[in-house]
Amino acid sequence: MRPLLPLRLRRAAAAGLPRCFGMARRGGPAWRLSIEGNIAVGKSTFLRVLGKTFPEWQMATEPVAKWQKVQASSTREQTSSSPNFGNLLQMVYQEPSRWSYTFQTYSCMSRLKAQLEPLSEKLLKTRDPVQIFERSVYSDRYIFAKNLFELGHLTEIEWTIYQDLHTFLLQEFGDRTALHGFLYLQATPEKCLERLHRRGRPEEKAIQLEYLEQLHTQHENWLVKKTTKVHFENLRNAPVLVLNVNHDFEDDPAEQEELMRKVSSVDTSSFLLFM
Numbered sequence: 001m002r003p004l005l006p007l008r009l010r011r012a013a014a015a016g017l018p019r020c021f022g023m024a025r026r027g028g029p030a031w032r033l034s035i036e037g038n039i040a041v042g043k044s045t046f047l048r049v050l051g052k053t054f055p056e057w058q059m060a061t062e063p064v065a066k067w068q069k070v071q072a073s074s075t076r077e078q079t080s081s082s083p084n085f086g087n088l089l090q091m092v093y094q095e096p097s098r099w100s101y102t103f104q105t106y107s108c109m110s111r112l113k114a115q116l117e118p119l120s121e122k123l124l125k126t127r128d129p130v131q132i133f134e135r136s137v138y139s140d141r142y143i144f145a146k147n148l149f150e151l152g153h154l155t156e157i158e159w160t161i162y163q164d165l166h167t168f169l170l171q172e173f174g175d176r177t178a179l180h181g182f183l184y185l186q187a188t189p190e191k192c193l194e195r196l197h198r199r200g201r202p203e204e205k206a207i208q209l210e211y212l213e214q215l216h217t218q219h220e221n222w223l224v225k226k227t228t229k230v231h232f233e234n235l236r237n238a239p240v241l242v243l244n245v246n247h248d249f250e251d252d253p254a255e256q257e258e259l260m261r262k263v264s265s266v267d268t269s270s271f272l273l274f275m
């Protein structure tokens, strides 16, 4: 059964909520959205355009640098010279069966931390606060971990423990990790491979088209066809804005403007149903 809307939100809805981003919503919590999409589809690039268009929004980029240089979490005594335990991103690509479980545990934890970050001072002063995350605890499970399990890189027992942990953490943190919707950047796997080669991240050198095709299918199943079994009530019907980014918008202001127009016209009143 769908949970009832909190009283505060039902009152807001009854009072006639603003329908889109950019229309003032006084004193409410932030809208929380995640940008999803295949490897190298252009999420970071899109995020930069979003940041320029909506400078008041709070953006959380994917913590790739942390995965490339795993360090003990900082304490007051630690300095920048604290030991580096290795490049986990490289390790998972080189030896997926050995490192997938470790990677997914770590990536899930780092995404969880990002989703639990408090609102910045700047955002707290904003009339219509929006938080954007680059990927989420949900893509961690329903895209990457699921795919690695289906490829045989996570064993049955690792997949079971990962899912158990994921469900437990998300249930414990409840609304604090909930998202209102997703922006799905969609492009062909061929286009992603082309961009991946252009970017030239050393760890990704050996990625083949087939892997991007598998991840593309996982995205389509979860966010478009909705055939992926999800385990969180508020996720099941969360709104998804699909943005076709096959076109090279990086140096095309008109295309960027069109994408931003689509984002700013998102009907935020639909989000209230999924809180």
Ligand SMILES: Nc1ncnc2c1ncn2[C@@H]1O[C@H](COP(=O)(O)OP(=O)(O)OP(=O)(O)O)[C@@H](O)[C@H]1O
Pocket (backbone or CB within 6 Å): 037, 038, 039, 040, 041, 042, 043, 044, 045, 046, 062, 195, 196, 198, 199, 245, 246, 247, 248, 249, 250, 251
């Ligand atoms: N729409 C676009 N048009 C042209 N080039 C693009 C576009 N989007 C991204 N690129 C280029 O493609 C490469 C990958 O983009 P980006 O780093 O934004 O991908 P990403 O989705 O954030 O990757 P990852 O999945 O690894 O986090 C970069 O070299 C970027 O300059």
Ligand SMILES: Nc1nc(=O)c2ncn([C@H]3C[C@H](O)[C@@H](CO)O3)c2[nH]1
Pocket (backbone or CB within 6 Å): 039, 062, 064, 089, 092, 103, 104, 107, 139, 140, 144, 145, 204
């Ligand atoms: N195995 C695995 N699980 C994840 O949850 C995950 N999230 C991102 N990535 C890889 C994709 C890019 O190479 C690079 C930056 O997105 O990191 C992941 N790899």
